[in-house]
Amino acid sequence: MERLELPFRIELKTGLPVHDQVIFAVHKAVLSGQCHEGDPFPSVRALGQALRINPNTAHRIVQTLVARGVLAVRPGIGTVVAGSAVATRAEKQAVLEGEVERLVVEARRLGVEREEVIAAVERHWKRTDRR
DSSP states (O other): OOOOOOSSOOOOOTTSOHHHHHHHHHHHHHHTTSSOTTOBOOOHHHHHHHHTOOHHHHHHHHHHHHHTTSEEEETTTEEEEOOOOOOOHHHHHHHHHHHHHHHHHHHHHHTOOHHHHHHHHHHHHHHHHHO
16 A cells, blocks of 8 residues: 655654644645645545554544634535635644754753753854745
8 A cells, every 4th residue: 555645844742742743734735835826735534644643533634623723624626725814813823833842952951051042043044034
């Protein structure tokens, strides 16, 4: 059986509800432009198999994303990314907060000092300005 390529990136972490992790990853992919309006989204079955999660959890994930307007079910087509609404500042901030939290937790786990993290962020920020 060939492996399904998901239209979003995710590394499932233990200790956090899978449902919440996937919702966050999909929402982030849509807000960042990684997923576009009309892009196909995996079926509940394919999502469950790709992530190796319970089909009921996969179903709940898709239901939640449809209810939030992130995905839409199109008869005869399947589930697709809904119209890409312009992300509000609060939505962008919420996505960023999740990423920053992961960065801080990983830095602390590695024993990296706050100043080193800030310096690394500044270096990477400058690199992207050059592009």
